[in-house]
Amino acid sequence: MSLFNGAQMHIQTPYWDMxxxxxxxxxTRLGNPEVRRVVDASVQEYLTEYLELxxxxxxxxxSKALNALKAALAAKRARELVRQKSVLxxxxxxxxxxxxxxxxxxESEIFIVEGDSAGGSAKQGRDRRFQAILPLRGKILNxxxxxxxxxxxxxxxQNLILGLGLGVKGEDFKKDALRYHKIIILTDADVDGAxxxxxxxxxxxxxxxxxxxxxxxxxxxPPLYKVERGKQIHYCYDDAELKKLQKxxxxxxxxxxxxxxxxxxxxxxxxxxxxxxxxTRLLKQLxxxxxxxxxxxxxxxxxxxxxxxxxxxxxxxxxxxLDSLDI
Numbered sequence: 001m002s003l004f005n006g007a008q009m010h011i012q013t014p015y016w017d018m019x020x021x022x023x024x025x026x027x028t029r030l031g032n033p034e035v036r037r038v039v040d041a042s043v044q045e046y047l048t049e050y051l052e053l054x055x056x057x058x059x060x061x062x063s064k065a066l067n068a069l070k071a072a073l074a075a076k077r078a079r080e081l082v083r084q085k086s087v088l089x090x091x092x093x094x095x096x097x098x099x100x101x102x103x104x105x106x107e108s109e110i111f112i113v114e115g116d117s118a119g120g121s122a123k124q125g126r127d128r129r130f131q132a133i134l135p136l137r138g139k140i141l142n143x144x145x146x147x148x149x150x151x152x153x154x155x156x157x158q159n160l161i162l163g164l165g166l167g168v169k170g171e172d173f174k175k176d177a178l179r180y181h182k183i184i185i186l187t188d189a190d191v192d193g194a195x196x197x198x199x200x201x202x203x204x205x206x207x208x209x210x211x212x213x214x215x216x217x218x219x220x221x222p223p224l225y226k227v228e229r230g231k232q233i234h235y236c237y238d239d240a241e242l243k244k245l246q247k248x249x250x251x252x253x254x255x256x257x258x259x260x261x262x263x264x265x266x267x268x269x270x271x272x273x274x275x276x277x278x279x280t281r282l283l284k285q286l287x288x289x290x291x292x293x294x295x296x297x298x299x300x301x302x303x304x305x306x307x308x309x310x311x312x313x314x315x316x317x318x319x320x321x322l323d324s325l326d327i
Contacts, residue, residue, distance in 0.1 A: 074147035094159035098123045098133040109182030110134055110164065111220065111276070114196050117264030122186070125268030126276055132180060134163050139192075140199050143206055144302035157203065166208055173210035183211065184283065186220035186275065188262040201286070202302045205294065212288045221282040222263055222275045229255035235274050237282060 051058045093099065096119065102108050110132040113119050119135030126133060141154045148169065151157050160166070165179040175181070185200050187193035197219065204211050211217050223235035225242050229249065236242040242257070249255060260266060266274075275281050288294050299305075300312045 071147075074149055094134065094163050096135050096159070097163045098126075100130050100132045101128055102130045105176075105178050105181050108132065108180045109184055110180040111184045111186045112136060112160070112200065113186050113263060114138070114188065114193065115264065118186075118188070118262065121264060121266055121268050121271050122276070125270075125272035127272075131276065132163075134159065136160075136196070139196050140203065142199055142302055143203050144298060145304050151207075160203065161207075169207050173208055173214070175210075175214050175216075178216065181214075181216055182218055183216050184218045184220050186222070186263065189222050189224050189260065190262070193262075198301070202298055205288070205298055209288070209291070212286060215285060215287065217286045219284045219286060220275050221284060222260065222266070222271075224260060226258040226260065226270070227255055228258070229253060 096116075098119075100108050100110075107130050109130060111122055111126070112134050113122050114136055115138070116135055119133055122133045122135075136156050136159070140156045140160070141151060143151050143157070151169075163179070164183060165177050167174070167177055183204075185197050187197045201217075204217055221237055223237050224239070225236040227234040227236060227242070227245060234245055236245055263271065263275075273280060297312075300308045303309070
């Protein structure tokens with residue numbers, strides 16, 4: 001591929017053809033000093049004249065070179081961070097991690113929850129034998145817009161890498177190195193919870209996509225409503241389920257509806273019964289059926305290009321049920 005392809009889009013001149021010919025000749029005859037001197041002398045004058053007359057082409061070439069330099073320096077800093085003072089060499093686990101007693105990754109699972117409040121309820125309600133809890137502080141870094149050096153310096157990302165045993169990005173995936181074979185994202189059933197869940201999925205997809213291929217990524221589904229009628233308690237996971245339950249009650253029935261605003265509002269026993277108990281919980285395993293399509297979606301939704309994200313939202317608006325929006 002030509003080094004100048006990015007700047008060649010709308011340019012068709014003898015000078016440009018000569019530049020491309022020079023590049024090709026340099027690639028094939030780089031070891032011949034005599035030919036190189038002749039070509040240098042022949043092209044230098046015309047190339048200088050062309051770039052002086054077409055400053056936009058020069059700007060494009062310089063921009064491409066500077067971006068490549070920045071990317072190379074960022075990658076170098078990330079590698080040095082990993083080698084010299086990497087969090088991955090730390091022998092201690094994150095302080096907020098409440099580990100399980102089982103040492104068998106195949107039977108162990110970890111819940112990634114948002115905030116200390118939800119973490120407190122989850123820690124008290126869990127089964128300590130095989131369930132671990134890792135609370136995160138707010139929204140994690142959007143790694144789609146950051147380089148590797150920034151990613152490794154982020155405390156919440158460090159906690160995820162260390163707590164799960166993920167290793168270094170780009171290395172061959174080793175499922176045996178994972179500390180838990182079930183990684184469960186458990187966030188509030190609201191817009192902020194959905195955003196945090198998307199940030200976590202972006203991190204897992206970009207950092208170690210094999211987690212999805214091995215079936216390690218899950219999403220826990222907490223209930224939205226608690227309905228009390230006398231001594232009977234029902235949990236509903238969405239509005240449709242609530243309406244269906246209400247239709248089963250007599251017209252004059254008296255009952256109380258509680259809408260959960262977050263996991264921290266739930267008592268530990270409630271959280272266990274509805275969301276953490278393997279026999280009663282609703283758990284969704286996430287897989288990537290089309291990696292190329294998933295790559296485009298993550299780039300569009302989480303990347304820096306606002307126009308691409310706006311276009312994706314507009315094109316997908318017809319698929320949304322307006323009645324189900326949480327406004």
